[in-house]
Amino acid sequence: MAIASLKAEADFQCTDCGGVFESEPRRLHFHHVPGQGPKLFNVSAGGSRGYGKQRIRAEAAKCVLLCDSCHCRRTMAGETVAVAA
Numbered sequence: 793m794a795i796a797s798l799k800a801e802a803d804f805q806c807t808d809c810g811g812v813f814e815s816e817p818r819r820l821h822f823h824h825v826p827g828q829g830p831k832l833f834n835v836s837a838g839g840s841r842g843y844g845k846q847r848i849r850a851e852a853a854k855c856v857l858l859c860d861s862c863h864c865r866r867t868m869a870g871e872t873v874a875v876a877a
């Protein structure tokens with residue numbers, strides 16, 4: 793599955809705290825970084841929508857991989873990117 797393999801490629805590691813979540817990959821989220829290009833869809837939704845790996849990979853390239861607490865911290869700090877219309 794594309795999402796799982798993208799997390800594996802990142803060694804299941806959170807970009808911010810460096811924590812490794814190999815045993816709990818669901819706690820890792822692809823967080824869109826402002827300025828990295830238009831957000832076309834949530835990376836996690838791309839898998840369930842049946843998007844191809846290349847399409848998901850291109851979207852994930854605009855993101856950092858974050859654990860849920862670091863994701864929450866960035867989101868609460870206002871770092872959010874809306875899906876482009």
Ligand SMILES: [Zn+2]
Binds near residue numbers: 807860863
């Ligand atoms: Zn973290």
